[in-house]
Amino acid sequence: MEENEDVPKDFIKLKSEKLSVDEVSELVVSPYCGAVSLFIGTTRNNFEGKKVIHLEYEAYTSMAETEIRKICRDVRQKWPSVKHIAVHHRLGVVPITEASVIIAVSSPHRAESLEAVMYCINTLKASVPIWKKEIYEDEYSWKENKECFWANSEK
Amino acid sequence: RLSPRRRRRRGPAAEGSSPRDGGSMRCQVSVLYFARSAELAGLRCETLSVPREITSLQLWEEIVKVHPRLALIRDQVVFAVRQEYVLLGDQLLVLQPGDEVAIIPPISGG
Numbered sequence: 001m002e003e004n005e006d007v008p009k010d011f012i013k014l015k016s017e018k019l020s021v022d023e024v025s026e027l028v029v030s031p032y033c034g035a036v037s038l039f040i041g042t043t044r045n046n047f048e049g050k051k052v053i054h055l056e057y058e059a060y061t062s063m064a065e066t067e068i069r070k071i072c073r074d075v076r077q078k079w080p081s082v083k084h085i086a087v088h089h090r091l092g093v094v095p096i097t098e099a100s101v102i103i104a105v106s107s108p109h110r111a112e113s114l115e116a117v118m119y120c121i122n123t124l125k126a127s128v129p130i131w132k133k134e135i136y137e138d139e140y141s142w143k144e145n146k147e148c149f150w151a152n153s154e155k
Numbered sequence: 156r157l158s159p160r161r162r163r164r165r166g167p168a169a170e171g172s173s174p175r176d177g178g179s180m181r182c183q184v185s186v187l188y189f190a191r192s193a194e195l196a197g198l199r200c201e202t203l204s205v206p207r208e209i210t211s212l213q214l215w216e217e218i219v220k221v222h223p224r225l226a227l228i229r230d231q232v233v234f235a236v237r238q239e240y241v242l243l244g245d246q247l248l249v250l251q252p253g254d255e256v257a258i259i260p261p262i263s264g265g
Contacts, residue, residue, distance in 0.1 A: 041265050057264070058189060058190060059264070060187065060189055060235065060257055060259070062238065063235055063238040063257070064264070066238055089264065089265075100265070101264070101265050121265055124264055124265045125262075125263075125264060125265040127262075128262065128264045128265075129189070129235065129257070129259055129262055129264075130262060130263070130264030130265070131189060131190035131260065131262060131263050131264070132263040132264065133190070142190050142191050142260065142261075142263070143263035144231075144260075144261035144262075144263055145261070145262055145263050145264070145265070148261045148262050148263070150231060150232065150233045150242070150259075150261060151231060151261030151262075152230055152231050152261070
């Protein structure tokens with residue numbers, strides 16, 4: 001069983017249930033690694049003075065998983081010492097303060113996992129076909145990541 | 156020039172077709188709509204018959220003929236054809252029956 005710990009793994013999940021930081025961390029923990037770095041994306045309760053009631057996410061699921069797999073492959077090319085990578089993204093309704101996305105990366109030393117986590121979330125926002133709708137009291141808005149090169153945002 | 160194949164199906168005659176519409180060769184593709192584009196089109200997926208060889212911009216125009224309200228977001232979308240991003244423009248697509256073509260409004264994951 002010990003040999004399995006040596007094989008780097010990617011854990012990718014898109015799901016509508018509440019995400020768990022404990023679960024995602026435990027996926028990447030390894031006795032060969034001294035560092036686990038985490039990013040948690042949570043939902044804010046306001047945008048430009050408007051009260052956000054909740055968020056809704058949808059995805060082109062099969063392509064989203066493929067794009068996240070590409071991100072993991074790129075991470076391993078850039079940081080070869082990275083051991084395990086976990087990316088969990090929630091779909092459907094996400095209440096305020098709950099997590100929309102959790103990314104965890106393990107590596108023997110901390111620099112690689114910290115850098116890899118940042119790369120994962122930045123690249124996810126630029127390339128993974130997932131959409132967020134912010135629901136306000138009287139209206140809603142489809143958000144656009146500034147990282148998305150085909151968005152027209154003037155902000 | 157394209158070789159003049161047997162025109163069994165309705166010829167491309169009427170619609171001011173450009174030389175690049177693959178003659179009369181068409182195929183059925185699955186078109187997927189997401190986010191704002193699903194709201195404007197009023198549905199999430201359908202099968203459309205489109206020319207097999209077509210530029211991405213021409214493919215967009217075929218889809219807008221079916222769902223004119225999509226024209227509102229023309230400047231903000233890309234396609235994903237067989238799960239690869241394609242800008243709306245001159246890129247020539249060679250489509251196969253059953254290919255997935257997705258309308259991709261600006262993304263907002265994470």
